[in-house]
Amino acid sequence: MLHLASRSPRRAELLARLGLDFGTIDLDIPERQGAEEAAADYVRRVAREKAGAGLLQVVSVPGAVVLGADTEVILDGRVFGKPVDADDAASMLRTLSGRTHEVITAISLVSAAREVQAVSSSQVTVAALDEDAIVAYLASNEWQGKAGAYAIQGRFESHIQHLSGSFSGVMGLPMFETARLLRDFGVAA
Known part of the structure; x- marks a missing residue:
């Protein structure tokens, strides 16, 4: 039985696109980067x-397989986690404005x-954002709980000038890599 160790409705939506039955595991894993830890690490x-903590919750289920994922926005070596409030979100959006940043999503099975x-x-390039665009986006509340203070699959997509890579990966679960890992693991996808 496949389990998704995530609270993210976006990840559940993406995983469901593969046509698999799965359960979800609600976890609260601290997401703090170590002082000397590289962003990708x-x-x-x-x-x-996340995957390991999820497995501990379902270890008694025969054949349990757990998928954990993390997505982070990275610019100039800095990890932009989830904003703590609207001011933090506005600061992140101002920093990303008119620049290209990296979005890394890791998946563990x-x-x-x-x-x-x-x-x-x-690689995601955000168009130059004026204050009106930032204020309007903040009013949508889509930024809440999103790495880098934006959801590429929502209103913010209109501010994405260029994307090189995986749209679903920026959303939180890269479909190609996920399907390949699941097949290699013996879970049909």
């Missing part, structure tokens, strides 16, 4: 921790006997 570690991981990296 941080994203991989958090995905692995674990069972009692095996663990595999994949990483998707995308």
Whole structure:
């Protein structure tokens, strides 16, 4: 049985597109980057921790497989996590405005006997945003709970000038890499 270790409705929506039956596991894993931890290493570690913590919750289920994922926005080596409030979100959007940043999503698949991981990296260019555009986007509340203070699949898509990589990866679960890992793991996708 496949389990998604995530509170994210976007990840559940994306995983459902693969036509698989799965359960969800609600976790609260601290997402704090270590002082000397590289951004990509941080994203991989958090995905692995989510999958591992999820497995501990379903270890008694025969054949349990758990998928954990983490997505982060990275610019100039800085990880832009989820904003704590609207002011933090506005600051993030001002920083991303008119620039290209990286979005890394790591996925980990674990069972009692095996663990595999994949990483998707995308380059996203945000058009120059004026204060009116930032205020209007903040009013939508789409920024809440989103790495980098934006949801590419919502209103903010109109501010994406260029994307090189995986749209679903920027959303939170790269479909190509996820399907490949699930097939390699023996879960049909």
